[in-house]
Amino acid sequence: MVRSIWDQTNRTSKQETIKYLGKASSITEEMIPMEYRNDPSIISFITRYSRIDKKKNDSLTQRLSQNLFEMLSAGDLHSVIKIFDKYVDLFGTMQFFDNMLRPTMYEIGKLWAEEKLDVATEHICVNTANWLIKVINERQSKPKPATKSKGKVFICTPNGELHNLACNILESILLSKGYKVYNASPSMPADSIIHSLNNIQPDVILISVTLDDNIQTTKNLIRKIRTRYSALPIFVGGIAFNNNNNNKLSGFDTFNTTIIRNVSLVDAIKSVKLKVTPTLPT
DSSP: OEEEEEETTTTEEEEEEOOOOOOGGGOOGGGSOGGGTTOHHHHHHHHHHOGGGHHHHHHHHHHHHHHHHHHHHTTOHHHHHHHHHHHHHHHOHHHHIIIIIHHHHHHHHHHHHTTSSOHHHHHHHHHHHHHHHHHHHHHHTSOOOOOOOOOEEEEEOOTTOOOOHHHHHHHHHHHHTTOEEEEOOSOOOHHHHHHHHHHHOOSEEEEEOOOGGGHHHHHHHHHHHHHHOSSSOEEEESHHHHTOOHHHHTTGGGGTEEEEOSOOHHHHHHHHHHHOOOOSOO
16 A cells, blocks of 8 residues: 655655555455555455455345346346446446456346347347447546557458447447557448548557357458558457357467457457557657
């Protein structure tokens, strides 16, 4: 634990150690000096990182996930936003996407595929989730001090892919990280995507695929992109990749393409960050 102290002589702040606490996963409330225990940032830190409270945190996540499913099904955006705010206060936005929204939407898609959820309810869930992302993005769009963009990211889906919730989630996260994002999803013909790339000149391309039938279409799209952009980093991922065996996914390595599958959003964003090198003014 440290605190910031203003140095009048040098007119700058410096950090002073309050207490060494050891591993973050082992910290308990009793280890925190009494005068700091009610600090919101301290409470949030303990809740987020302490393994001791893992069972309690998992129970909260499970309970809120059930509430999220019910509110999405009812199209109750107001309640969905309340659930988002409650969870983010404790764990953060990335954790909400990874631990709450993504698993819930996967479950909704599975129930629909098994004909245990009607198509109207599935559409209501997806539309309400997209409205939530829009609200999150509007909150992030409030004026901030001017900073240099970390790079330009182009997000798209192959032609025929009508699901773009994952694209909208990626857009929201990348915007919050300081990237300039061009979200061209859903479904666009390959020639239209190439035309957009010529105008935008992005630093990286992300392609989201949810349907197995669109994997070959994705390969065709990447083949066309590579005829003009041989070295531009391309990432592909989505449910279609998470659920497939390696046979259907073979061939992507010949296009110099990175497959993202069965990883957290945190790790996915880290992979993208390593490949992005801004080369043009934004």
